[in-house]
Amino acid sequence: MEKPHIEKIDWKNLPFGYIKTDHNIRCYYKDGKWGELEITSKEHLDIHIAATCLHYGQQAFEGMKAFMGKDGKIRLFRWQENAKRMIRSAEGIHMAPVPEELFKKAVVKAVLTNKQFVPPHGTGAALYIRPLLLGTGAQVGVKPSAEYMFLVFVTPVGPYFKEGFNPVNIAIVRDSDRAAPLGTGHIKVGGNYAASLRGIITAVNAGCGSPMYLDAKEKRYIDEIGAANFFGIKNNTYITPKSDSILPSITNDSVMAIAEDMGLKVERRPVPVDELESFDEAGACGTAAIIAPIGEVHDLETGKTIKFSKDGKAGPVSTSIYSRLIGIQFGDEKDKFGWTEIIG
Numbered sequence: 154m155e156k157p158h159i160e161k162i163d164w165k166n167l168p169f170g171y172i173k174t175d176h177n178i179r180c181y182y183k184d185g186k187w188g189e190l191e192i193t194s195k196e197h198l199d200i201h202i203a204a205t206c207l208h209y210g211q212q213a214f215e216g217m218k219a220f221m222g223k224d225g226k227i228r229l230f231r232w233q234e235n236a237k238r239m240i241r242s243a244e245g246i247h248m249a250p251v252p253e254e255l256f257k258k259a260v261v262k263a264v265l266t267n268k269q270f271v272p273p274h275g276t277g278a279a280l281y282i283r284p285l286l287l288g289t290g291a292q293v294g295v296k297p298s299a300e301y302m303f304l305v306f307v308t309p310v311g312p313y314f315k316e317g318f319n320p321v322n323i324a325i326v327r328d329s330d331r332a333a334p335l336g337t338g339h340i341k342v343g344g345n346y347a348a349s350l351r352g353i354i355t356a357v358n359a360g361c362g363s364p365m366y367l368d369a370k371e372k373r374y375i376d377e378i379g380a381a382n383f384f385g386i387k388n389n390t391y392i393t394p395k396s397d398s399i400l401p402s403i404t405n406d407s408v409m410a411i412a413e414d415m416g417l418k419v420e421r422r423p424v425p426v427d428e429l430e431s432f433d434e435a436g437a438c439g440t441a442a443i444i445a446p447i448g449e450v451h452d453l454e455t456g457k458t459i460k461f462s463k464d465g466k467a468g469p470v471s472t473s474i475y476s477r478l479i480g481i482q483f484g485d486e487k488d489k490f491g492w493t494e495i496i497g
């Protein structure tokens with residue numbers, strides 16, 4: 154096996170991409186029960202040609218991070234929420250759910266057996282953790298698999314947007330939908346991401362970092378921003394969409410608690426796209442992006458542009474929330490919410 158060259162990794166300039174690490178963790182569900190965790194250095198799977206994950210999209214995944222503290226300790230951020238969401242995703246498309254404790258054991262093993270890939274404190278980078286659940290049993294008719302594979306791999310990552318914590322431009326797309334009103338938008342299954350690719354390419358072709366999806370039914374309300382939730386700030390209030398077809402973001406949930414703690418009012422409600430102009434600040438939040446301030450929103454249909462950042466910088470409220478969140482994640486600030494767990 155080709156060994157990764159840790160000494161060659163430029164921690165401060167890591168992209169958000171895949172870098173090979175030493176190990177990944179696997180576990181198999183057969184005859185109605187989960188087996189033991191296995192550790193491997195293989196990067197490929199040997200999978201049945203008729204596996205339901207390949208044909209019928211029977212798969213779900215999670216995205217979370219481990220952070221290196223100044224104290225040299227590795228912290229997981231709110232892993233229980235990711236475990237619970239993966240159970241909801243599994244149940245949402247009739248897969249065998251991964252029990253919370255098994256999820257944790259696999260995640261911890263994946264991180265600790267790749268300890269040297271956790272980016273050093275102060276680089277701004279983190280170890281991205283990707284739990285993945287696949288229907289592996291052979292079916293030709295459309296029905297749930299009887300067998301599953303649970304896998305966890307990790308990879309060190311830098312900022313999701315090349316802009317880092319600088320304003321990113323967003324394009325409102327109206328010619329494709331990421332999720333149907335009664336579909337699977339609220340769970341983290343691969344099909345949603347396949348459906349989102351058209352919007353992503355449209356946004357990128359328009360020179361933007363990410364698409365803004367509107368509600369599929371009326372195209373009146375903001376749903377979300379690529380792989381992140383949307384928020385807007387005005388009148389000392391943090392406002393974020395309530396919709397059945399968006400992914401309940403763990404980052405957004407944390408940001409809402411921080412905002413409230415900072416004395417802001419928090420509103421989770423349908424947000425009409427027409428309200429965009431009234432916000433003083435706007436942003437996107439998610440594990441990968443953490444918080445990405447929005448510079449401009451381009452409506453590709455009307456040609457209208459709404460500007461949030463006049464000086465090319467993030468607004469003061471977004472900046473304060475961001476600092477507190479990363480302070481907690483990296484262990485630089487007191488974790489009054491009890492969100493982090495030291496694992497090594």
Ligand SMILES: Cc1ncc(COP(=O)(O)O)c(C=O)c1O
Binds near residue numbers: 405
């Ligand atoms: C579609 C979508 N929305 C929002 C998020 C943000 O969720 P979280 O903060 O839990 O990472 C993600 C990323 O997981 C996502 O893929």
